[in-house]
Amino acid sequence: MYPKSALNSLALLLAAQQCTASSSAHKRHGSHMAMHEKVAKRSATKCKLPSDAGLYKVPGGLNGGFALSPDQECTSGSYCPIACPSGQVMAQWDPDSSYVYPQSMNGGLLCGDDGVASKPFPKKPYCVDGTDTVYIVNKCGSPASFCQTVLPGNEAMLIPTIASAGGKAKLAVPDASYWASTAAHYYINPPGVGSEGCIWGDNTKAVGNWAPYVAGANTVANGDTYVKIGWNPIFQFEGAGLEKTLPSFGLEIKCPNGGCNGLPCSIDPNDGLGAVNSGQAASGAGGSSFCVVTVSKGSTANIVLTSGDQLDVDNQAFYDHVNHIEADLDLYFYYDEHHLNYHVHHHVHHHNYHLHHDFHDYLHHVVNYNHIVNLYCREDHHFLYPHLQSPQDYCLGLPDPPQRQRRCLFGERN
Numbered sequence: 001m002y003p004k005s006a007l008n009s010l011a012l013l014l015a016a017q018q019c020t021a022s023s024s025a026h027k028r029h030g031s032h033m034a035m036h037e038k039v040a041k042r043s044a045t046k047c048k049l050p051s052d053a054g055l056y057k058v059p060g061g062l063n064g065g066f067a068l069s070p071d072q073e074c075t076s077g078s079y080c081p082i083a084c085p086s087g088q089v090m091a092q093w094d095p096d097s098s099y100v101y102p103q104s105m106n107g108g109l110l111c112g113d114d115g116v117a118s119k120p121f122p123k124k125p126y127c128v129d130g131t132d133t134v135y136i137v138n139k140c141g142s143p144a145s146f147c148q149t150v151l152p153g154n155e156a157m158l159i160p161t162i163a164s165a166g167g168k169a170k171l172a173v174p175d176a177s178y179w180a181s182t183a184a185h186y187y188i189n190p191p192g193v194g195s196e197g198c199i200w201g202d203n204t205k206a207v208g209n210w211a212p213y214v215a216g217a218n219t220v221a222n223g224d225t226y227v228k229i230g231w232n233p234i235f236q237f238e239g240a241g242l243e244k245t246l247p248s249f250g251l252e253i254k255c256p257n258g259g260c261n262g263l264p265c266s267i268d269p270n271d272g273l274g275a276v277n278s279g280q281a282a283s284g285a286g287g288s289s290f291c292v293v294t295v296s297k298g299s300t301a302n303i304v305l306t307s308g309d310q311l312d313v314d315n316q317a318f319y320d321h322v323n324h325i326e327a328d329l330d331l332y333f334y335y336d337e338h339h340l341n342y343h344v345h346h347h348v349h350h351h352n353y354h355l356h357h358d359f360h361d362y363l364h365h366v367v368n369y370n371h372i373v374n375l376y377c378r379e380d381h382h383f384l385y386p387h388l389q390s391p392q393d394y395c396l397g398l399p400d401p402p403q404r405q406r407r408c409l410f411g412e413r414n
Contacts, residue, residue: 045076047111053126056083058158059195067108067150067158069200074111079120081108081153084127086161087170089178091128092119093152099180107152107179130173130184131219133295134227137302138163140191140249144305146215147187147198147208148172152179157187157208160195163305171303176221183218187211187232191249191305203240210235212247213267214290215303223297227253229267230290231274237287243273252304253291259299265291 049055049065060070067081074080079094094106109117119126138144143164147157163169172184189197189211197207206212212235216228229251236243252266266277278291295301 045111045113045115047074047076047080047109047115047117049074049082050109050117050126053082054085055126056085056159058083067153067156069154069156069158072154074109074117076111076113076115078111079106079108079152080111080117081150082126083150083159084172087130087132087172088127089130089172089174089184090126090152091124092121092126093179095120097152097179099182104152104180105154107150130171131175131225132170132173133219133225133300134171134173134217135300135302136161136163136169136171137254137304138165138167138169138191139304139306141165141307142192143167143194144191144249145189145194145197146171147189147211149185149187151182151185156200157211158198160198161186162194165191168302171215171217173217173219173225175219178218181218183216183226186215188213188215188251188305190247191307203238203242206235206239206242206245206247210239210242212269213251215251225295225301226292227265227295227301227303228290228292229253229265229303230276230284231267231288233284233286233288236274246270246273249305249307252306253293254302254304255293255295255299256302257299259296260293260301261296262291262293265293 046064049057055065057065058067060068060072062071062073063069064074066072066074067083068074079097082090082092084090090107092108094103094110097103097106110120111117136144136146143162146161146163146169148159148161149155149157150159159172161169161171171186174182174184187198187209189207193207197211199208201208201210203210209232211232214228214230214232217225219225246269248269250266250268250270253260253263255263262278262280264277264279267275268277271277274289276289276291281289281291283289293301
């Protein structure tokens with residue numbers, strides 16, 4: 001289960017994402033547009049996006065580069081959301097707004113009767129850096145786009161973060177001072193789809209709000225960051241046939257320097273529609289499964305995109321690495337009331353050897369957290385590397401949770 005201190009933050013992170021992904025949100029999107037159309041009818045004065053602010057210009061016919069849908073205009077008396085560069089979050093919104101419609105629409109700049117879009121907080125910049133805690137790592141052969149929803153705003157997925165093929169990109173993660181303490185929410189397009197896929201689309205193509213996966217992240221007051229990945233319920237349950245073709249890529253949250261709770265947390269489409277690899281997987285309001293990782297203050301997490309073929313290659317690379325380790329490993333399984341974790345402690349006879357991160361990641365990947373609290377080695381306290389792929393076959397159940405630590409010795413392969 002998740003820490004009690006995290007529940008409020010998780011509720012905001014998960015509820016907002018699932019609402020955006022739901023069909024009711026699609027209907028609400030239409031009402032958002034209608035409100036802006038009424039405003040436009042009252043006044044013909046239009047505002048322009050500041051040209052010297054370093055903002056991302058959202059493409060569209062009428063939006064003028066603001067983070068509005070293509071058929072929306074920024075007109076006098078209305079708030080017009082802005083799209084910040086990758087890694088940054090919006091720092092301007094209606095000071096009196098709250099997470100209640102229609103106030104939740106009031107993000108960005110205030111369009112005046114003089115046609116000038118001004119800052120509600122004059123002394124603050126247009127955008128500020130996020131917490132630099134979550135990154136995209138794209139191991140696929142084509143660029144990948146994460147589409148951030150506009151909030152406060154119409155919650156359309158218009159703001160792209162692009163990770164080049166084999167590259168890395170920083171996601172915008174807000175801290176607790178962000179509007180209504182909300183999280184950033186993303187729709188994850190298939191590799192090969194760029195910023196053009198950050199749209200409110202339709203069920204003819206698995207992009208934008210019909211993309212197969214979603215993600216979310218926010219940093220809370222104590223410095224911890226919550227990162228979520230999951231299936232998009234619109235894709236899974238309302239795909240009108242889209243769901244019959246499973247995604248060609250998977251997701252996995254990895255923490256290169258440790259400091260994370262909730263691993264493993266991954267999605268491999270080869271496991272089937274809606275499957276999530278996590279001992280703490282849960283279902284959201286839209287009915288789709290997700291998992292959440294807590295990233296401790298000072299640590300970072302990567303959302304790794306990998307194609308189906310590369311998933312197999314990576315596992316083989318881990319296995320090959322295991323076969324060549326000339327070391328004895330002491331594994332300690334540890335359980336507490338809030339997290340189901342294990343901590344790896346190791347030593348090497350006659351060598352000052354440090355365990356390779358890939359092998360550590362492999363252990364996270366192959367050991368199902370549902371089993372960890374009940375694992376200990378078979379009676380001879382020894383099994384071999386070839387059995388790592390199914391360690392539960394070589395272990396017996398712990399008598400009860402109070403026996404919280406057991407030692408398992410992993411011997412070398414014969």
